Amino acid sequence: xxxxxxxxxxxxxxxxxxxxxxxxxxxxxxxxxxxxxxxxxxxxxxxxxxxxxxxxxxxxxxxxxxxxxxxxxxxxxxxxxxxxxxxxxxxxxxxxxxxxxxxxxxxxxxxxxxxxxxxxxxxxxxxxxxxxxxxxxxxxxxxxxxxxxxxxxxxxxxxxxxxxxxxxxxxxxxxxxxxxxxxxxxxxxxxxxxxxxxxxxxxxxxxxxxxxxxxxxxxxxxxxxxxxxxxxxxxxxxxxxxxxxxxxxxxxxxxxxxxxxxxxxxxxxxxxxxxxxxxxxxxxxxxxxxxxxxxxxxxxxxxxxxxxxxxxxxxxxxxxxxxxxxxxxxxxxxxxxxxxxxxxxxxxxxxxxxxxxxxxxxxxxxxxxxxxxxxxxxxxxxxxxxxxxxxxxxxx
Ligand code: PLP
Numbered sequence: 001x002x003x004x005x006x007x008x009x010x011x012x013x014x015x016x017x018x019x020x021x022x023x024x025x026x027x028x029x030x031x032x033x034x035x036x037x038x039x040x041x042x043x044x045x046x047x048x049x050x051x052x053x054x055x056x057x058x059x060x061x062x063x064x065x066x067x068x069x070x071x072x073x074x075x076x077x078x079x080x081x082x083x084x085x086x087x088x089x090x091x092x093x094x095x096x097x098x099x100x101x102x103x104x105x106x107x108x109x110x111x112x113x114x115x116x117x118x119x120x121x122x123x124x125x126x127x128x129x130x131x132x133x134x135x136x137x138x139x140x141x142x143x144x145x146x147x148x149x150x151x152x153x154x155x156x157x158x159x160x161x162x163x164x165x166x167x168x169x170x171x172x173x174x175x176x177x178x179x180x181x182x183x184x185x186x187x188x189x190x191x192x193x194x195x196x197x198x199x200x201x202x203x204x205x206x207x208x209x210x211x212x213x214x215x216x217x218x219x220x221x222x223x224x225x226x227x228x229x230x231x232x233x234x235x236x237x238x239x240x241x242x243x244x245x246x247x248x249x250x251x252x253x254x255x256x257x258x259x260x261x262x263x264x265x266x267x268x269x270x271x272x273x274x275x276x277x278x279x280x281x282x283x284x285x286x287x288x289x290x291x292x293x294x295x296x297x298x299x300x301x302x303x304x305x306x307x308x309x310x311x312x313x314x315x316x317x318x319x320x321x322x323x324x325x326x327x328x329x330x331x332x333x334x335x336x337x338x339x340x341x342x343x344x345x346x347x348x349x350x351x352x353x354x355x356x357x358x359x360x361x362x363x364x365x366x367x368x369x370x371x372x373x374x375x376x377x378x379x380x381x382x383x384x385x386x387x388x389x390x391x392x393x394x395x396x
Pocket of ligand 1: 097244
């Protein structure tokens with residue numbers, strides 16, 4: 001494939017796709033694959049959605065980039081739309097999830113310094129994934145991802161997942177904490193949810209302590225779980241929300257949104273991005289948001305996801321190798337009793353693209369446009385593969 005001049009940081013599968021349409025991808029030989037990965041939660045509207053093609057083509061013909069030296073009306077329009085959708089007040093635009101989280105981390109530190117905390121700390125969760133830049137890698141709770149990149153950054157405190165008592169203990173023992181940063185549903189960590197009411201409990205503690213609540217909704221947001229944000233499913237409004245992935249349906253764009261004090265912390269010169277929020281990316285994101293609303297895709301994702309989870313549970317009932325099927329909307333994890341290094345290739349050979357995270361969790365993040373029929377195809381293709389594990393010798 002002529003890949004010898006690429007750095008070796010990805011374990012890529014031996015396949016490339018030539019074009020896509022809806023939830024399907026096609027390789028050069030015309031083979032069709034049902035894409036239940038959705039570009040890792042990016043292709044909300046599937047592939048080659050005509051509204052996005054039209055918006056991106058028109059904007060490319062008019063103006064790609066001017067820089068943040070000048071006003072960018074499309075960026076202003078996107079900030080208005082997105083802050084309204086998220087109950088936030090201001091937006092900073094960048095190009096990826098890690099950058100959105102970097103902005104959130106910097107806001108938390110500014111918040112701390114404003115309160116005269118000299119070395120502000122952010123509480124982050126075990127098993128979290130927040131990105132690969134040095135700060136977000138430090139915030140990420142995966143030793144394998146961090147190994148070799150030490151020294152990591154200071155300023156983070158790790159807390160067990162879904163453990164409000166542990167968070168209360170941190171509050172009672174430290175006076176240098178300024179924020180809690182978490183994914184409302186952990187994605188890379190294995191589609192791990194908080195207990196119902198837990199996020200509200202964390203919100204309460206943050207209010208009592210004067211801490212900012214930062215919700216990384218880069219994977220869980222954009223309508224995937226039913227509401228526009230997964231934190232909204234719990235009736236919780238964070239102080240800072242980060243988005244990326246699906247926001248541009250494949251055109252790179254990230255956003256850090258804030259409300260209250262956090263909304264006004266950045267001043268000219270203390271943060272920026274050359275490409276961030278350029279006309280092309282903002283036009284794409286505006287088109288994505290318009291389609292999401294017009295087609296009511298968050299509600300569709302919630303209904304299709306609920307159906308698919310219950311269907312998968314029924315079809316795998318009694319299988320010892322399935323520990324749990326969990327998730328919300330179209331963010332679904334199937335936890336197995338063993339690591340499954342060959343399952344992704346086996347599914348691909350049957351025309352289904354899936355992802356496995358944390359070694360033993362099948363992760364489904366299909367486009368939100370997935371229909372009930374297409375969800376049934378996912379179940380048809382996947383369940384025999386899971387059933388076959390039952391009789392296969394265990395992978396080492
Ligand atoms: N935060 C979460 C919850 C993610 O799932 C990801 C990517 O998987 C990131 C942050 C990092 O996003 P990016 O790869 O765009 O930097």
